[in-house]
Amino acid sequence: MTSRRAFLKSGAYGSALVLGIRATGGGFRVAKPADRFTPNLWIAIDEAGTTTLAIGKQEMGQGVRTSLAMIVADELDADWTHVALLQASTTAGFTRLNTGGSWSIGGSWRPLREAAAAARAMLKSAAAAAWGVEPASCTTANGTVRHEPSGRSSSYGNLVVAAARLPVPTGAPMKAPADRHLIGTRVKRIDAPSIVTGAARYGLDIRIPGMLFASLIRPPSFGARLGSFDQRPALARRGVRAVVPISGGLAVVADSTWAALQGRRALAPRWTPGRDAAWNSARHFEELERALAVPGVLTRQEGALGPAPDGGKIVEARYYYPFEAHAPVEPMNCTAHVTAGRCELWAPTQAPNRAQAQVAQQLGIPETAVVVHPTLIGGGFGRRLAVDYALQAAELSRELAAPVQLLWTREDDMAHGHFQNASVHQLRGVVDASGKGVAWRHRKAAALHNLSGPPTAEDLRDPVAYFQDSSWGVYDIPYAFSTIETSYHRVDVPVKIGPWRAVYSPSSTYARECFMDELASAAGRDPLAFRLAMLEGAETVKAGGLTIDRRRLRRVLELVRERSGWGTPAAAGRARGVACNVYDGETHVAYVAEVSLPATQRAGYLPFTVHRMVCAVDCGVVINPLGVEQQVEGAVLWALSNLKSEITFKDGRAEQSSYLDFPVARMSETPAVEVYIVPSHGEQPFGMGEPPVPPATPAIVNALFALTGKRIRRLPIRAADMI
Amino acid sequence: MPISLSVNGRRHSVEVDSDTPLLWILRDQLRLTGTKYGCGVGACGACTVLLGDIALRSCQLPASAANGKSFTTIEGLSGDGTHPCQRAWIEEDVAQCGYCQAGMLMTVAALLKANPHPSDAAIDSALDQHVCRCGTYARIRRAVHRAAASDQR
Numbered sequence: 043m044t045s046r047r048a049f050l051k052s053g054a055y056g057s058a059l060v061l062g063i064r065a066t067g068g069g070f071r072v073a074k075p076a077d078r079f080t081p082n083l084w085i086a087i088d089e090a091g092t093t094t095l096a097i098g099k100q101e102m103g104q105g106v107r108t109s110l111a112m113i114v115a116d117e118l119d120a121d122w123t124h125v126a127l128l129q130a131s132t133t134a135g136f137t138r139l140n141t142g143g144s145w146s147i148g149g150s151w152r153p154l155r156e157a158a159a160a161a162r163a164m165l166k167s168a169a170a171a172a173w174g175v176e177p178a179s180c181t182t183a184n185g186t187v188r189h190e191p192s193g194r195s196s197s198y199g200n201l202v203v204a205a206a207r208l209p210v211p212t213g214a215p216m217k218a219p220a221d222r223h224l225i226g227t228r229v230k231r232i233d234a235p236s237i238v239t240g241a242a243r244y245g246l247d248i249r250i251p252g253m254l255f256a257s258l259i260r261p262p263s264f265g266a267r268l269g270s271f272d273q274r275p276a277l278a279r280r281g282v283r284a285v286v287p288i289s290g291g292l293a294v295v296a297d298s299t300w301a302a303l304q305g306r307r308a309l310a311p312r313w314t315p316g317r318d319a320a321w322n323s324a325r326h327f328e329e330l331e332r333a334l335a336v337p338g339v340l341t342r343q344e345g346a347l348g349p350a351p352d353g354g355k356i357v358e359a360r361y362y363y364p365f366e367a368h369a370p371v372e373p374m375n376c377t378a379h380v381t382a383g384r385c386e387l388w389a390p391t392q393a394p395n396r397a398q399a400q401v402a403q404q405l406g407i408p409e410t411a412v413v414v415h416p417t418l419i420g421g422g423f424g425r426r427l428a429v430d431y432a433l434q435a436a437e438l439s440r441e442l443a444a445p446v447q448l449l450w451t452r453e454d455d456m457a458h459g460h461f462q463n464a465s466v467h468q469l470r471g472v473v474d475a476s477g478k479g480v481a482w483r484h485r486k487a488a489a490l491h492n493l494s495g496p497p498t499a500e501d502l503r504d505p506v507a508y509f510q511d512s513s514w515g516v517y518d519i520p521y522a523f524s525t526i527e528t529s530y531h532r533v534d535v536p537v538k539i540g541p542w543r544a545v546y547s548p549s550s551t552y553a554r555e556c557f558m559d560e561l562a563s564a565a566g567r568d569p570l571a572f573r574l575a576m577l578e579g580a581e582t583v584k585a586g587g588l589t590i591d592r593r594r595l596r597r598v599l600e601l602v603r604e605r606s607g608w609g610t611p612a613a614a615g616r617a618r619g620v621a622c623n624v625y626d627g628e629t630h631v632a633y634v635a636e637v638s639l640p641a642t643q644r645a646g647y648l649p650f651t652v653h654r655m656v657c658a659v660d661c662g663v664v665i666n667p668l669g670v671e672q673q674v675e676g677a678v679l680w681a682l683s684n685l686k687s688e689i690t691f692k693d694g695r696a697e698q699s700s701y702l703d704f705p706v707a708r709m710s711e712t713p714a715v716e717v718y719i720v721p722s723h724g725e726q727p728f729g730m731g732e733p734p735v736p737p738a739t740p741a742i743v744n745a746l747f748a749l750t751g752k753r754i755r756r757l758p759i760r761a762a763d764m765i
Numbered sequence: 766m767p768i769s770l771s772v773n774g775r776r777h778s779v780e781v782d783s784d785t786p787l788l789w790i791l792r793d794q795l796r797l798t799g800t801k802y803g804c805g806v807g808a809c810g811a812c813t814v815l816l817g818d819i820a821l822r823s824c825q826l827p828a829s830a831a832n833g834k835s836f837t838t839i840e841g842l843s844g845d846g847t848h849p850c851q852r853a854w855i856e857e858d859v860a861q862c863g864y865c866q867a868g869m870l871m872t873v874a875a876l877l878k879a880n881p882h883p884s885d886a887a888i889d890s891a892l893d894q895h896v897c898r899c900g901t902y903a904r905i906r907r908a909v910h911r912a913a914a915s916d917q918r
Contacts, residue, residue, distance in 0.1 A: 103862030103899045230858045237863035238851040240799020240839030244864055247798035255793065280782060299802075300782070300789040371803045371811055371898050372864045420801070420864025421898045452804040668858055672901075676861060679900025701808045701896050709902040710889040 079202035081161045081210050083135045084114060084154060086128075091185055091199030093120040096130045099150065100141040100392050101233065102370075102422030103676070104731040105669040108232045110150055112665055116224035117158035117217055120198070121185030127232060132398040132414040139394040139416065142427045142541060144729025147665055148628070151727050155216050161205075163214035168204035169196050183223075219663075219725070228668040233418070245390030245417045246449065248377040253445040254283060256438055257302040259309060260291040260458055263694030264536040265316020268292055276305035285309065286441050290434045295442060299449055315694070318536035323365060323464065323691040329533050330466040330487040331360075338485060338531035339509045341517035342585060345525030347483060353475030355564045359557055361469065362756040363549035364688030366462035367696075367704055368542060372420020373455035376435035379445035380405065385412045389432050390419040397432040404433055405440060423680075424541030428460045428493050456704055457696040460540030461689055463488050467516075467553035469560075472525075477565035479576050482523040484557075486516050486550060487531035493540045510586040515550025515736060518585040520595055520624055521558070521576040537691065543680055544735035547625060552757070555621035555740030559747060569744065570603055570620045570634075588627030594660045594720070595624055598632040601658035601718050606634035615639070616653060619745030625733035630660040630720075633741035636713075637749055639764055646705050648686055649761040650749075652678075652713040652742055657734065660720035663727040670730050671717045677734035678715050682707035684739050685759050768832040772797065773841025779828075787831045788812045788823040791838060799839035799867050803896065810895030813868035814838050820875035839867035842874060850874055853912035861899035869895055873909050882913050 078088040086094040095114050101107045107127055115125050130136040138149075162182055169187035170177040173194055180189050188195040236242040261267070273285035276294050281301030286293045292311050296302035350356045376389040378401075385405055391397050394414040402409040419426060435448040450458070465488035472481035490497060490512055501508055509530040510517050517528045542548075562572035577592040577599070584590075599622050602608070612618055615638045622632035636654040643649055655678045664670055683706040690697045698704040743754050746764075754763050769778045770787075772795060779794045786805075791797045791814070803811030805824050812823040815837040823836075842848045850870050860866050869892060876883055876891045883891070888909050897905070 101862075103860075105861070230855065231860060233863065234855045234858065234860055235846055237860045237866055238839075238854045238870060239842075239846045240797075240867050242863055243798070244801075246792075246802060249796055249798070298785075298789060298793040300785045300793070303805075304782070304784075369898060370862075370864075371809060371896055372801070372862075373803075419862060421862045423898070449802070452806070452809075672858070672861060672904075675903055676900035679897075679902065683898075700804055700806060702806070706896055706898060707900065707902075709892045709895070709897075709906065712900075712902040712906075715903065 079206045081164055082157045084157045085118065085161045087198050087202050089199050089202055091121065091197050092124050092126055093118065093185070093198070094126045094128050096128050098130045098136055098139055099146040100139065100394070100416050100419060100422065102392065102419035102426070104673065105231055105666065106141070106146045108229060109147060109665040109669055110154065111232060112224045112229055113151065113154050114158045116222050117155040118162050119182040119184065122224065124185065129416055131416070132394045132412070137395055140396055140427070141392045142424060143545070144625070144629070144732040146729070147727045148729055156214070159214040159216045160211050163211050164205045164208045165198055165201050167208055168201045172196070172204060225663070225665055226667070229666050230668065242418055244372050244420045245375045245377070245388065246372060246447070248388040248417060248447065250377065250379065250445050253377065253447055254295050254297065254442065255299045255302045256293050256295045256446050256448045257306045257451065258291045258293045258434060258448060258454070259306055259311060260454060262313055263315055264318035264321055266313040266319065267316065269312035269314050271309060271311035273309070275308035279305045279308060284442065286438060288434060288437045288441065290430070293438050295438070295446060303451070319694040321536055321691060321694045326464065326533070326535060327362065327466060330464070333487040333531040333533050334466060334468045334485050336531070338487070338529035339505050340527065340529050341506060341510045341513055342526055342528045345481070347481055347525055347527055350472050351474045351480065354480070355473050356470065357560050357564045358470045359560055359753070359755060361467040361553035361556065363465045363467070363552060364757055365464045365537065365690070366542060366684060366687070367456055367459045367689050367698065368421070368423040368425035369456060369701070369704060369706060370421025370423060370425060373452055374425070374431040374450040375448060376431040377445065377447040378432070378435035378439035380436060380439040383407055383411055385436055385439070387412070387414045387432055387436065388417055389414060390417050390426060391429060391432060392419070392422050392426040393429055396427070397429040400429050401432055401436045405436060423543040424545065425460060427541050453699040456699050460493055460538040462542035463491070463539045463549065465549045467550070469553060469557040471557060471561045473561055473565040477567050479521065479523050479561050479565065481525040482519065482521070483527045484516050484519065484554060485529050485531055486513055487533060489533055489535040489537070489539050491539050491541070493538065496534065507586065512546055513550060514545065514626055515547040515554055515623065518588050518590060518624065518627065519554060520583065520590045520592060521573070522579040523576070536694070544625070544732040547623070547736040548684065548739060551623045551736035552739045552743065555623070555737060556743050556753070556755070559619070559744045560753065570599060570608055573620070573622065574599055590624050590627060591630070594630045595622055597720055598622060598630050598658035598660055601720065602632045602634045602656050605658070605716065605718055606636070606656040608634055612636060617745050617749035619741050619743065619748055621737040621740035621744060623737040625736065628728035629730065629733035631734050631737050632658050633737050635741040635745040637742060637745040639749065643761050647708065648682060648711055649759060649764045650746060652682065652711070654714045654716070655738065655741070656716045658718045658720060659730070659734065660722070661728045661730050661733065662722045662724050664719055664722065665727055667719060670719055673730040674717045674734045675715045678713065678738050679707045680735050681738035681742065682711055685742065685757060688758050766828065768828050770831050770833065771835040773837055781828045783827060783829040785828040786824045787814070787826040787828065787836070790828060790831065791823060797838050797840055801864055801867055803865065808894070809865070810872065811865050811868040813871040815871055815875055818875055818878045820872045839870060842870060848874065849912040849915050850877070850908070853908040853915065856911060857904045857908040859901050859904040859908050861901055865895065865897045869897070869905055873912065876909070877913060883909065
């Protein structure tokens with residue numbers, strides 16, 4: 043099995059892009075030279091001048107189709123008004139389609155520019171040869187090659203025939219940053235027109251001839267096995283075609299979605315309970331508490347914890363973080379068509395290549411016989427890195443020998459997620475008499491991600507690396523304590539645990555940043571000044587395989603201090619809180635939150651009001667500042683939902699089933715969000731989909747402490763916490 | 766039961782069970798997939814359509830009640846994507862994943878008919894039972910104000 047990081051970032055490109063491969067099917071077809079110019083997987087230019095860009099990452103709202111297109115179009119000097127996108131299927135060459143770990147931009151940045159630079163060099167060479175001039179004397183802009191000395195110019199469309207005959211160069215020079223015209227500009231989402239007219243196609247919008255519609259009854263508790271069932275009440279419903287037991291449960295297949303849902307409702311299968319039928323999350327939290335009392339796997343150790351120095355203080359606290367659902371508005375679904383020895387799938391998935399491989403294995407056919415066509419995704423947030431929906435749809439299509447769309451209902455989606463992990467954190471810190479933090483201990487007790495089962499012996503050959511991977515936000519603490527000890531205390535669960543927006547980081551960052559506030563209080567220091575002071579010393583610090591750059595973290599903290607009015611009194615009845623984080627060693631984010639208490643509490647709403655979130659971001663090279671702002675705005679709402687809802691388990695099953703019992707943040711709860719981007723001095727962009735999530739939550743919780751004087755050490759926040 | 770209904774100015778006759786929600790008639794029978802399924806219990810708003818000038822949740826309207834009525838879906842909000850709300854949505858770059866936006870747009874179209882210049886509170890009140898998991902609410906609010914300002918009708 044692959045490592046945690048590799049799982050999340052399994053869409054990372056290899057070290058070199060193989061040029062010259064031509065895709066078929068969902069990619070670019072082999073072009074006759076006279077047809078169009080397809081120098082590599084990513085670019086096709088036709089004689090009319092339309093540039094088609096293959097998009098090899100999955101769009102789930104993070105704006106990746108727009109930003110990847112910007113990267114290629116800029117380096118290619120394409121005419122942005124004549125760019126079309128083609129979403130790549132899992133056909134030859136497209137082996138890096140999986141999308142996660144906030145790594146689409148970081149990982150695509152170099153290979154896509156190399157591909158575009160090669161294409162641009164070929165177009166220039168084609169024009170130069172026609173004009174009898176040196177390629178180096180030609181320039182490109184806006185889909186046109188020019189030769190300034192002679193005043194000649196030719197559109198890319200006119201050059202495709204000649205360019206297609208040229209060899210693909212390696213090492214074609216890429217643009218200098220100053221020559222970029224799209225990267226760094228505010229570009230609106232390329233899919234917006236199709237979204238606002240209803241033309242955009244998500245997974246559930248796939249319609250293929252002869253397709254059937256299916257719904258799946260799942261086991262009522264962990265590990266329950268399907269027993270006997272009477273299919274007649276379902277078959278009596280008009281439109282129901284079949285009742286089919288598959289490995290995931292009992293499927294009802296019909297001519298329409300509604301008939302399938304009604305047929306399902308008519309069934310009452312018997313189940314044989316498994317050994318976890320009584321499992322509940324309240325007891326799990328007790329187990330996590332007990333696990334903290336015994337030694338875990340050390341994930342970082344510097345110095346040795348001793349007694350508090352003279353005049354110093356020891357602070358201890360325990361933080362609780364719940365299970366969470368992804369709850370995307372488009373529930374899990376997949377449309378599959380299995381025919382003799384082949385399978386086609388249409389799926390809103392973050393992991394097309396994983397779906398391809400696992401479905402091939404399930405059906406016992408070669409991977410090349412499985413093609414996954416990714417659709418737009420109605421919210422991903424990590425849930426769709428798993429491919430359970432694809433496996434179920436493929437199995438069902440094979441049994442039916444017909445194309446079938448499997449819909450998970452909202453209830454299915456909420457209760458059968460691959461949840462965000464619950465955890466308990468035991469923190470112990472020491473400040474000396476001068477108010478400096480000197481020692482830090484952070485124990486995290488939690489399950490491990492288990493989408494592919496528990497870790498194997500191979501995974502655990504280097505247990506420290508493995509558990510570091512599972513504890514972003516714990517072992518990579520950026521602060522300069524002379525003594526640091528972090529550990530992971532594993533408790534296995536029957537719950538499926540998988541990536542959620544910001545993966546391992548939200549719970550750990552919540553505990554760490556709230557406890558930093560507790561230490562600041564103990565030290566009698568301002569929480570923002572205390573953090574800055576604890577980021578002095580070495581400018582970079584190594585933690586596991588990561589390098590934390592304290593200068594960049596200080597800069598974002600200083601920026602939110604300036605922009606939020608930190609240090610000046612907040613408006614009457616309001617208070618501020620701060621938090622910061624370095625996400626996976628890459629994107630640096632700080633927030634100042636401003637909160638108050640509402641005059642009246644409303645059921646289903648947060649028991650406090652967040653007025654303003656001031657955010658500073660250093661994500662390296664910025665592709666699309668508009669996209670950066672949107673991801674921060676979304677992350678703030680994500681954090682509010684995190685403070686509002688939880689998944690609990692009782693009798694071996696999730697207790698929540700809808701947006702009524704898992705309420706997410708609403709429009710009336712939306713604060714003003716200000717985003718300040720630190721100009722990058724580097725040459726590498728980093729992700730923005732997840733990094734703004736983890737520090738948003740503790741910034742708000744710390745503001746609530748400043749307001750009420752109460753530490754909130756258990757999420758979600760309840761009205762009683764405000765009193 | 767056989768029912769007839771008008772959607773986006775076109776008449777349709779379909780044969781469905783009387784309890785079939787309008788949502789599934791639109792999506793499965795009429796192949797108008799712009800109207801989205803999100804929860805099936807009226808809690809998310811993704812399936813919102815217009816009945817005349819009234820916004821309603823199509824997952825909650827059975828075929829028996831839809832019979833003989835005229836509806837507008839996102840596909841019919843304008844012929845060409847130039848409804849003031851659609852233009853404002855693009856100007857404010859509202860959508861992230863976009864899945865909930867059809868429902869948002871239909872509710873806002875109805876809101877602006879009833880209240881051409883809504884306050885923030887009126888916008889919140891109209892949209893507070895719509896779920897956007899990507900968190901686009903602030904941009905939606907701005908787009909509603911923009912649409913209200915641009916609508917010269």
